[in-house]
Amino acid sequence: MGTASKAVADSRANLPFVYRQYSAEQLKHVLYKMYLIRRFEEGAEDSYTRGLIHGTMHLSIGQEASAMGICMPLGEDDQITSTHRGHGHCIAKGAEVKRMFAEFFGKTTGYCKGRGGSMHIADVAKGNLGANGIVGGGIPIAVGAALSSKMMKTGKVVVSFFGDGANNEGAFHEALNMAAVWKLPVIFVCENNGYGMSTSTARSTAVKNIADRAAAYSMPGVIVNGNIFSEVAEASYKAVERARAGEGPTLIESKTYRHRGHSKSDRNRYRTKEEIEDWMSNRDPITLFENELREFGFIDDKGIEAIRVAVAQEIADGIEFAKASPSPHVSETGNYVYTEQA
Amino acid sequence: MDAMVRELSYAQAIQEAMAIAMEMDERVFLMGEDIGVYGGAFQVTGDLVERFGTERVIDTPISELGGAGVAVGAALTGMRPIFEFQFSDFATLAMEQIVNQAAKMRFMLGGEVSVPVVMRFPAGSGTGAAAQHSQSLEAWLGHVPGLKVIQPATPYDAKGMLLAAVADPDPVMIFEHKLLYKAKGPVPEGYYTVPIGKADIRREGRDLTIVATSIMVQKALDAAAVLEAEGIDVEVVDLRTIRPMDKQTVIDSVKKTSRLMCVYEAVKTLGIGAEVSAMIAESEAFDYLDAPIVRLGGAETPIPYNPELEKATVPQVPDIITAARDLVKGVR
Ligand SMILES: Cc1ncc(C[n+]2csc(CCOP(=O)(O)OP(=O)(O)O)c2C)c(N)n1
Ligand SMILES: [Mg+2]
Numbered sequence: 314m315g316t317a318s319k320a321v322a323d324s325r326a327n328l329p330f331v332y333r334q335y336s337a338e339q340l341k342h343v344l345y346k347m348y349l350i351r352r353f354e355e356g357a358e359d360s361y362t363r364g365l366i367h368g369t370m371h372l373s374i375g376q377e378a379s380a381m382g383i384c385m386p387l388g389e390d391d392q393i394t395s396t397h398r399g400h401g402h403c404i405a406k407g408a409e410v411k412r413m414f415a416e417f418f419g420k421t422t423g424y425c426k427g428r429g430g431s432m433h434i435a436d437v438a439k440g441n442l443g444a445n446g447i448v449g450g451g452i453p454i455a456v457g458a459a460l461s462s463k464m465m466k467t468g469k470v471v472v473s474f475f476g477d478g479a480n481n482e483g484a485f486h487e488a489l490n491m492a493a494v495w496k497l498p499v500i501f502v503c504e505n506n507g508y509g510m511s512t513s514t515a516r517s518t519a520v521k522n523i524a525d526r527a528a529a530y531s532m533p534g535v536i537v538n539g540n541i542f543s544e545v546a547e548a549s550y551k552a553v554e555r556a557r558a559g560e561g562p563t564l565i566e567s568k569t570y571r572h573r574g575h576s577k578s579d580r581n582r583y584r585t586k587e588e589i590e591d592w593m594s595n596r597d598p599i600t601l602f603e604n605e606l607r608e609f610g611f612i613d614d615k616g617i618e619a620i621r622v623a624v625a626q627e628i629a630d631g632i633e634f635a636k637a638s639p640s641p642h643v644s645e646t647g648n649y650v651y652t653e654q655a
Numbered sequence: 656m657d658a659m660v661r662e663l664s665y666a667q668a669i670q671e672a673m674a675i676a677m678e679m680d681e682r683v684f685l686m687g688e689d690i691g692v693y694g695g696a697f698q699v700t701g702d703l704v705e706r707f708g709t710e711r712v713i714d715t716p717i718s719e720l721g722g723a724g725v726a727v728g729a730a731l732t733g734m735r736p737i738f739e740f741q742f743s744d745f746a747t748l749a750m751e752q753i754v755n756q757a758a759k760m761r762f763m764l765g766g767e768v769s770v771p772v773v774m775r776f777p778a779g780s781g782t783g784a785a786a787q788h789s790q791s792l793e794a795w796l797g798h799v800p801g802l803k804v805i806q807p808a809t810p811y812d813a814k815g816m817l818l819a820a821v822a823d824p825d826p827v828m829i830f831e832h833k834l835l836y837k838a839k840g841p842v843p844e845g846y847y848t849v850p851i852g853k854a855d856i857r858r859e860g861r862d863l864t865i866v867a868t869s870i871m872v873q874k875a876l877d878a879a880a881v882l883e884a885e886g887i888d889v890e891v892v893d894l895r896t897i898r899p900m901d902k903q904t905v906i907d908s909v910k911k912t913s914r915l916m917c918v919y920e921a922v923k924t925l926g927i928g929a930e931v932s933a934m935i936a937e938s939e940a941f942d943y944l945d946a947p948i949v950r951l952g953g954a955e956t957p958i959p960y961n962p963e964l965e966k967a968t969v970p971q972v973p974d975i976i977t978a979a980r981d982l983v984k985g986v987r
Binding site: 367368369419425427428429430432433445446447448449450478479481482483509510511512516517518578579580582583640641643645646647650 | 691692693694696717718719720721744745782783784785787955957959961962
């Protein structure tokens with residue numbers, strides 16, 4: 314909530330939503346976290362290249378404003394379900410990067426004790442019910458969590474993140490219908506980065522905007538520029554209010570772009586260099602937000618530099634923590650298959 | 656005259672088989688996620704879209720249930736689709752169409768129709784892709800009458816069995832271990848088939864029969880080479896097809912060696928090992944057994960991400976060697 318005094322509030326009256334709604338400290342912290350997501354993924358990528366991390370990973374570099382904007386109005390008790398491209402969601406919902414690195418390094422101190430890796434990163438204590446290896450797998454689960462919220466009267470709102478590709482899975486359609494019929498406190502967030510792996514939405518999806526599909530399930534469908542933090546946060550804020558008021562679900566389509574390939578095995582044959590270059594240099598979400606903060610007088614160059622330095626330190630410490638952490642022992646392979654009972 | 660034989664990878668052999676099938680029969684086409692310009696998640700379709708165009712190499716949306724169903728419908732009505740699942744794990748999303756529709760259509764309609772669909776499933780662990788991208792689910796489908804389920808272990812078989820699958824009038828499910836895609840082996844040019852439903856004795860031996868599937872065939876052969884130096888002579892039977900199973904080859908082998916071990920990557924219990932063991936226990940080979948049957952399969956756990964744990968959940972060559980030694984020496 315905004316902590317700005319009346320005078321300050323008046324002076325911000327013509328600014329976009331977040332600058333009216335949140336304090337300078339809060340907004341600077343958002344910038345910090347956007348950098349944290351970016352540098353975390355760069356650090357993970359670098360560790361992968363050096364053979365410290367195996368498997369594969371899906372980087373959300375370029376989508377940071379979307380993760381941060383959606384999570385901005387959520388409380389710690391609210392919950393999310395995430396995707397294979399879920400590092401940003403996890404950090405935005407409050408995870409510590411050191412335990413995420415530890416997970417990627419397969420260590421016992423990781424969020425999943427080394428069993429899940431990047432594709433299953435979660436932080437249940439902070440309300441992140443988990444990334445998902447199955448496209449669309451988290452959507453009905455979010456509806457189930459929202460059903461719990463309603464039945465148990467916890468007041469929790471649940472956000473389901475998914476990609477544009479996921480909106481062609483049956484699970485998406487079945488889940489939206491139930492959420493609408495039962496007026497559940499859930500927000501469906503489609504992060505439309507233009508492609509499901511190599512397949513553009515134009516080639517995969519019969520509607521122009523994913524948000525158009527909301528009409529089929531009688532819920533609001535909202536389109537936002539996913540690279541502009543304030544736009545995303547405003548849409549999320551309204552959807553959260555609606556959910557908390559018992560008015561039911563919202564579908565938000567956050568239009569964005571991933572700078573990197575789909576995963577570590579992408580030859581990038583389906584996008585042009587120019588297209589990628591354009592998004593990277595003209596529409597980078599961190600640059601856009603940083604420029605706004607500076608322009609509106611919330612931060613100066615020194616403040617930005619301080620954030621970058623602090624983030625670099627947190628990343629370096631996180632990698633050290635992961636390296637120094639113990640690996641699980643092979644005798645523990647059977648752990649966690651079932652609930653341990655006394 | 657023999658066809659030219661080259662060294663091809665398992666993935667190249669499959670790609671060549673698909674190209675030959677498409678050249679020979681215009682009803683054959685490919686469907687799957689990112690099999691066009693991306694070339695498939697494991698580069699199995701590669702550049703086929705450049706040769707055959709997007710009408711015959713079709714990128715589907717991310718819609719496994721629908722996609723598999725479309726392939727079933729096309730097969731039912733005269734086409735010959737080859738449907739690629741990006742990972743075998745995603746068969747779980749399409750089970751309805753595979754199990755309730757493709758497998759039963761001919762039966763339910765009293766033989767009036769057939770469903771000549773081929774489905775390909777990249778399977779198995781070893782790539783660090785964790786619990787939802789590493790499973791071996793072949794026995795699930797092996798349990799369904801109406802389906803044929805094969806697991807080629809070499810590039811030669813991968814090509815010949817795929818061509819046999821395309822020619823087959825019934826639905827054929829092909830499980831391809833992801834770690835095999837880069838394995839190389841001799842593959843003749845041109846058209847040939849390797850029959851579905853026939854096991855292959857990959858190494859003859861007197862002391863012990865190892866029945867193995869997929870990637871475990873090579874591991875069993877590697878173990879056999881080590882055991883040979885110790886004076887243990889292992890026969891390795893590559894099952895190749897799990898439904899319909901070639902019982903006779905296994906029975907004959909066990910009658911010869913009097914000992915049986917089954918090695919497969921899927922979870923050990925309630926699977927292929929149980930089926931082969933029970934089949935032997937029910938057969939005349941039972942009387943020939945000199946020792947209890949041994950199964951080596953995957954641990955009773957989902958596949959973990961951590962690489963050491965991941966390796967520990969599936970049989971490795973040293974595990975096979977130790978188990979074979981104990982079996983032959985009568986250690987229990
Ligand atoms: C059911 C299922 N099908 C296919 C895949 C393979 N796969 C993983 S991510 C992906 C693309 C997803 O696209 P989208 O939903 O747009 O998310 P993005 O990767 O763009 O963030 C695909 C095809 C999968 N993991 N699960
Ligand atoms: Mg996408």
